[in-house]
Amino acid sequence: MTVNISRRTALRRAAFVAASAAVGSQALSAPAHAAVRAPDPAALRERIAEAQARNKRVLSGVPSKNGWEMEKLADDRGSVYTRPVPGTPLDGVRMRMGDVETVLVHVISRFHYEIDALRAGEVTGWEAPGSVRKGLTESNLASGTAVRIRPGSYPPGVRGGYFPLQELVVRDILADCEGVVRWGGDDRKPDESLFSIDVSPGDGRLKSTAAKIRGWNHTPGLGAGRPVDPAQPQRRRAADRLAARQA
Structure with a gap:
């Protein structure tokens, strides 16, 4: 794209x-x-x-690969700023503000609550265009539309970094995001730390998914941190369908 x-x-x-x-x-x-x-x-x-x-x-x-313009600077009157991830000890993650931020923060938060508790410094976001390879999924970092979660634990090119139950949660998180997020573990050359927006600017799916997540965040008992059973048949089917589509 x-x-x-x-x-x-x-x-x-x-x-x-x-x-x-x-x-x-x-x-x-x-x-x-x-x-x-x-x-x-x-x-x-x-x-x-x-x-x-x-x-x-x-x-x-x-x-970048997903069609969003790469920015040369962050926190300097552009679209990419350091944004908080409530409920985590993270110092903030540099990402594109607005709907992209809403969706990526949801991904990070669910990882923190359901896969493993994150510590400060374990999530990175925006990187300068000169530090990423153009045409590859990692280029989405330079547009502020991707994050890496524990890149030191999931090195590029290596599969199998997650336990089966953890990967089940990853698939459920992607299904929550209705296909607007892609996991780097599904790329031909895997990067299991990478989660990026998988739609182009102006795609209505991003807007509707972000609105859904904001609704959850403002409703007690919903949103990241709520009890979720990713093995529940309906959720598992939705996750499997999306995985087949994004493979």
């Missing part, structure tokens, strides 16, 4: 957003009875220049 993103397109997009924001802010600040005035041209040019400089600094113009 690839998406071509030119730098010119990114800069034009940023300029349009900056111009729209400037017009909108003027409209909101004006009195109700006053006519809306056009934004100051000099201020507008300054905002556009700031947006272009930010894009040049942060955006790579290159998609």
Whole structure:
């Protein structure tokens, strides 16, 4: 899955957003009875220049394997920031904010509660584009759409790092995410520590899955940490169907 993103397109997009924001802010600040005035041209040019400089600094113009644009920096006015994982001792994981964050945090949380308790430093997220191999699933790390859970325990190229019951839970977590997450253990060259978003930007499945998870998180007794039996026949069938589809 690839998406071509030119730098010119990114800069034009940023300029349009900056111009729209400037017009909108003027409209909101004006009195109700006053006519809306056009934004100051000099201020507008300054905002556009700031947006272009930010894009040049942060955006790579290159998609990761799942189609999301890789970003050169994290925690610096881009889409990728260090995000908390509630209920765990993790110091935070760098990932793309929004629906991607909701889904990946759910994956990490269920791992922590149902497979093995995580310790600080055992989950990594975003990596710079130059440190990942383009065209491979690991490139999703550079777009903030993937995480590695205990990479030291599950080295790339090695299968069988999980006990059977643990892998059963992994499959159940993937089924929870309705196919929008792929496990690196299913890749031709396995990376059992890697979990990444498996849909492109704008795919409605990500939005609906994230909304479902947020609903669980706001309902006592649901969400990560609730008692789950991954061997329950209905759940097992759903997990097996997804595994066959993602193989």
